[in-house]
Amino acid sequence: MNSSEWFTEQAASTGTAFSLKITKKLHEEQSDFQHLEIYETETFGNLMIIDGCTMVSTRDNFFYHEMMSHPALFLHSNPKRVWIIGGGDCGTLREVLKHKGVEQAVQIDIDERVTRLAEIYFSELCESNDDPRADLKFIDGIKWVKDAAPNSVDLIIVDSTDPIGPAEGLFGEEFYRDCIACLSENGLLVQQSESALLHLNLIIEMRDAMKNAGFPHQQTLFFPQCLYPSGWWSATIASKAELAFRANDCANKDFETTYYNVDIHNAAMAQPEFFKKAFA
C-alpha cells in the first residue's frame, strides 16, 4: 500500500487503513526505541510516523492535544503539578502550559529523538519547551511513576503510543496503582484510549484495571482525530474524587484553542448509546 506518493498506515487488526498523500520524505531513523519517519504531505503539513503508525500531523494535531489536556485540567479544581507520560512531540505540553495556574509540567518520554525531531519539523508544538515551568525528561515513564513520592502530582496525562511496544506497560493495573500512589488527594489521570468503534474491548479492560487499581471514578471522552484509526478517538479519565467541571474558568480562559471550548467539553463527555450499554 505504500507507494512513492502515499503514506499508508494499515491498522491490520481492524481491517482499516488510512493514507495521506506525501510530497517528500524529510527524515528517517531508527532511534534506540522506535523507527521514526517524517514526511511532508500535500494537505496535512508535516507528518510523523513511529513504527509505521501515524502519530502527528501539522494540520489536525489540535484535536488530540487540546482534548488530552484541557478537559482534564478544567475537571481538576486546581492543578498545579502536571506530568505528561509520553507526549514527546511536545504538543500536549504546550497546551498544558497555557494554564497559568500550572506551576510545573514534567514531560517524561523515553525517546529523546522524538522531541529533537519535533523541534525541527513541528516547531510550533515546541514553542513552550523553554517555559521555566517545563521540565523535559527522557527516561522511562513507568519507572518514573513507580519511584515517585506520595502526593507529588495533581494530574498525570498519559499521551502514549498504542498499547504494544514501549507503551504496553502504561495500560495495566500495576501502572494505575503507581499513579494512585503519587497523585494528590483530588488527583486524576487521563490517558489516550484508542477508538470506541474499533477498540471497545481495550477501553473496557482499561476501565476495569483503573477501577481494580482503586480509582473510584472513570469517564471516557470522545473527539475526532482524522489521523488515527476510524477518525474517532477517545481519552479516559480516572479520578480519586468526583469530577466537577470548572465551566466558568473554561468560558473565561485567557488562551486560544482551535477545537476545545465549554460546549465541546460537555459534548466530549456524552456517552454513545452502545458505549453506555457496554458499561451498564
Add this chain to the structure above:
Amino acid sequence: MNSSEWFTEQAASTGTAFSLKITKKLHEEQSDFQHLEIYETETFGNLMIIDGCTMVSTRDNFFYHEMMSHPALFLHSNPKRVWIIGGGDCGTLREVLKHKGVEQAVQIDIDERVTRLAEIYFSELCESNDDPRADLKFIDGIKWVKDAAPNSVDLIIVDSTDPIGPAEGLFGEEFYRDCIACLSENGLLVQQSESALLHLNLIIEMRDAMKNAGFPHQQTLFFPQCLYPSGWWSATIASKAELAFRANDCANKDFETTYYNVDIHNAAMAQPEFFKKAFA
C-alpha cells in the same frame, strides 16, 4: 491503491484515502446513473461503493443514519410528513419510521438499483420498506421538490452523495428556495454537509445559500463516520422556526438506537472553536 485485498477510496482533493480490507467482491454494475459495487469486508460487514466512493457499511452506518434522522425529528415539534431525498440504501427511512408520529415517509432516490442492491446486501436497513407509511419513489428529487405543492412536508432530509454528479443540484440556493416553498410553517431541512475539517468552505457556502434562500436559522451537527473522509462528518439543518429540542420525548423514545441519545443530541450541536470563528 486498489489491490485484490483492499478497497481504497482516494479523496484526492483532500490528500487523504481510506481503505477497508475486502474478502470478496459481491456485485458490480453500471446503473443508468452511477457505478455500483458491493464488497464483503473483513471487519466492516458489507460495503457499498458508488462511483468509487464508500457509501455505506454494515458495521458503521448507524452513526450516519441515526444522525441524519433523529436530531431533526426531535427538533421539529410534530413531524408527520417526511421526505428523504436520496437515501436509496433505506437506512435513513428505517430510522425515520421508528418515530410513531410520522404518518408518511417518502424516499425519493433517482437510482432504483441502489435500493434493489440494499435489499439484498443490507437487508437490515430495508426492514421497514414495507411499512404502510413508506413510499419509495425512483425519480429525480430535485424535480420532486420543485413540483411540490405548498405546505406538503414537515421535514426534508437530503441524504445524498457528494456535491458532484447527480447530487450537485441539491447544494444550491434554487433547491433551497423550492424546499422553503413546500415546507410547512415550522418545517425544516437537514442535509449531509461533508467534513468540517476537510470541506469547511462547502459548509460555509451551503449555509450562505440556505440563508439567501430565506431560511432564517442554520445549525450544523457533528458526528463520527469512520467510512467518510476524515472520519468526522456533519449535517446542516436549515429551519423556518427557531429550533427547540423535544428532550423529554427523546429521553422517553420507545425505540432503540446504537449511537444517538439525549446527550449525544446535545453533543452534536456543540460548535468547535474554529467553526464558530468561521461563522462569526
